[in-house]
Amino acid sequence: MVLQRLGLGLLTLFAISVVIFSAIELLPGDLAQEILGQSATPETVAAFRRELGLDRPPVTRYLEWLGGVLQGDFGRSLANGREIAELIGGRLANTLILATYAALIAVPVALVLGLLAALYRNTWFDRLVNMVTLTSISFPEFFVAYILIVWLSVNLGMFPSLATIRPETGFGELLHRAFLPALTLTLVVVAHMMRMTRAAIINLLASPYIEMARLKGIPQHRVILHHALPNAWAPIINVVALNLAYLITGVVVVEVVFVYPGLGQLMVDSVSKRDILVVQACCLIFATVYIGLNLLADVLSIATNPRLLRPR
Amino acid sequence: MQFKQLERLYASGRISRREFLRAAMAIGAVGAASGMLSSAALAAGPRSGGHFKVGLAHGSTTDSLDPTNWENDFTSMLGYTFNNYLTEVDKQGNLVGELAESWEGSDGAKKWVFKLRKGVTFHNGKTVTPQDVIDSMTMHRGEDSKSPAKPLLAPVTEIRADGDHVVFLMETGNADFPYLLSDYHIPIMPSNGNGDVDRTAGIGAGGYIVKEFEPGVRAVLERNPDYWKTDRAHFDSAEILSVIDVAARTNALTTGEVHAIDRCDLKTVHLLKRDPSLNVTQVTGFRHYTFPMRTDIAPFDNPDVRMALKLALNREELVQKILRGYGIPGNDTPIAPATSFYADLEQRTYDPERARALLKKAGMEGLTVDLSAADAAFPGAVDAAVLYKEHAAAAGIDINVVREPNDGYWSSVWMNKPWCACYWSGRPTADWMFSTAYAAGADWNDTFWDNERFNELLTDARVELDPARRAEMYAEMQRIVRDDGGTVVGMFSDYVSAHSNEVSYEPPIAANWPNDGQRMIERWWFTG
Secondary structure: OHHHHHHHHHHHHHHHHHHHHHHHHHOOOOHHHHHHHHHOOHHHHHHHHHHHOOOOOHHHHHHHHHHHHHOOOOOEOOOOOOEHHHHHHHHHHHHHHHHHHHHHHHHHHHHHHHHHHHHOOOOHHHHHHHHHHHHHHHOOHHHHHHHHHHHHHHHOOOOOOOOOOOOOOOHHHHHHHOHHHHHHHHHHHHHHHHHHHHHHHHHHHOOHHHHHHHHOOOOHHHHHHHHHHHHHHHHHHHHHHHHHHHHHHOOHHHHHHHOOOOHHHHHHHHHHHOOHHHHHHHHHHHHHHHHHHHHHHHHHHHHHOHHHHOOO | OOHHHHHHHHHOOOOOHHHHHHHHHHOOOHHHHHHHHHHHHHHHOOOOOOEEEEEEOOOOOOOOOOHHHOOOHHHHHHHHHHOOOOEEEOOOOOEEEOOEEEEEEEOOOOEEEEEEOOOOEOOOOOEOOHHHHHHHHHOOOOOOOOOOOHHHHOOEEEEEEEOOEEEEEEOOOOOOHHHHOOOOOOOOOOEOOOOOEOOOOOOOOOOEEEEEEEOOOEEEEEEOOOOOOOOOOOOOEEEEEEOOOHHHHHHHHHOOOOOEEOOOOOOOHHHHOOOOOEEEEEEEEEEEEEEEEOOOOOOOOOHHHHHHHHHOOOHHHHHHHHOOOOEEEOOOOOOOOOOOOOOOOOOOOOOHHHHHHHHHHOOOOOOEEEEEEOOOOOOOHHHHHHHHHHHHHOOOOEEEEEEOOOOOHHHHOOOOOOEEOEEEOOOOOHHHHHHHHOOOOOOOOOOOOOOHHHHHHHHHHHHOOOHHHHHHHHHHHHHHHHHHOOEEEEEEEEEEEEEEOOEEOOOOOOOOOHHHHHOHHHHOEEOO
């Protein structure tokens, strides 16, 4: 079952690489023109293309790339000649650090808030939590980021406005520097997970077995934690997985605002310069993250609720 | 807290300048505080030390240390910081020697001899020799070169060493040749002994050594202890950060993360000016925003139509609305006031009546034309095009503004569409600018303009070594471009930057490139 899913995942990755490659080929201009920009002359563009092999047919270039990747070689960036594995390595680590940091704040906060909101539903607490989280998700990320910068960085001076971390940055400083971007991401993703937790639990609270538990005189918090929650895990896990994938793949705006050297900025730069090899590598990573997290979510859902293996 | 107490704390170095100002502000003693600071700063003069950080709007993950790949403000500043060039444009715009101590042109400006400075070493300890110069030039020449500096060196037929001199022989003369060698693409790098240089090694002869370079993120530099210039390179170390988002850049400066930023947000720069710990600088450089018309395509092949369109633009309003006053109106020539041989011609003004009369004369009343624009051309280009449309309507001209995608603008719109928006970062000499974009057949002649008298003057002026006669010729050329050329030069845009008053410099700020000629790291210092 899992193996079958993995096989399908690989097939998806292959399809994605074909789509991305053709999409970039369809964009107007190529790397030589984009790099040379306004200062391009026909002669220098031709020399550029010759040097990078861009004058060869796209199919040849794609097959060559595919051959390299199958052997674990992502090739070199067309734009600056650096090894792609090296170029991406540091940035992928940064992206994962930020995503983990944000997830470690966001997931517990969302689950606890969701549980509490379900427990005290339709009280002022429930309304307040809903209002605050929905407000923060409704604003665009950069706006939330600017507000946090003005408040916590410019006015209070508690956190730096630039999250420029480097490989040798110590752990404590890293947590301090990356706090604002992590908080921004937290504010953006909490609402989704919190609402799903609340909805899944409230939905279950109407079931007969919960009523039975209540009639037996079990306290409310026990009903929710021991009776309702185990059945609610599947949808919650799926939403959490989607949000984790978002934290890794969709944070380019936050990266730009805080000047955080992550993978998103690299991909945007590479697309605008038509550095097709780097774009391909980034896309493969992002696609793998999506496929992997979805698979993990399904496995965990089944682990918490084995009945899902045999759908009625 | 009393101001006296505060003053003592600051004088004894127990509180930083920023804390001092903040505290002074809190007790309402800003006037007194700024008086004290500025007198201290003036007395101090250049001071060594400190770690300087600057946030730039440019920088891309596709950058590299290879000079033939440099195309933005980040890499050009980096280039000028870790390298030395044969020549340098100083703060006043004059050409002075850098690695070349002196030079001399002869044979109708076809032969140039540069005398190298003695005892200068590269960061790897190697002495700078004529062979290094030759190999550094060779990198840009040859058929397989993709260097933006290739056209500059194209007329050179031979480069050879002669003792500690380097001799350049050229096919066609060029009186401005030494100027061209100050271009940021042509650093002098150490030869590898095989007639080539290691272009990505990041080794130069400049005032700072590259310690770390992460494309699109930062470059960290450390002072070169053996630097030959004794009155430069005051910072112990420096860091160039790529901060593309303008709000992030502004925040970085106001929260003290960096000491200087370029390209301030013109919409909010008046707020920055209120901060007593910051200074905003404004320099009219060479950068200009244009609307080139293809003179080989109707209706722009008609000089009357071109003139009518030039008259139908209210440049004052363009400067006010698009640049928020940070610039000067263009006069349809690309030669900036800071350029040598700039001719002070009468300013072209908005005259819809004359434009209408010219069109009537050409038999093209009620002219309808497309103007392609995208913000890739320059920030606010689409708005500028719409303003142009409004201005031209008064002359009975209907400009149809076509919004083009930013992506691929330079490859598929510029020089392809009959009329579009464009920017030029400008060139330090009139000849360089004209031969790049106005000479018939030039690669970037974006108007496809071919004026016989102009081309003749251009070739003659290039080899004319008498400055008075040259000035006359360039004045005539500027008049011809202004009245017959296909480019509407709408405005010159200022370099608007800001820096904390912890740093200082010797005025004026150079106009040839932004950020004090892109050499702020070696020219500026901490006031302490």
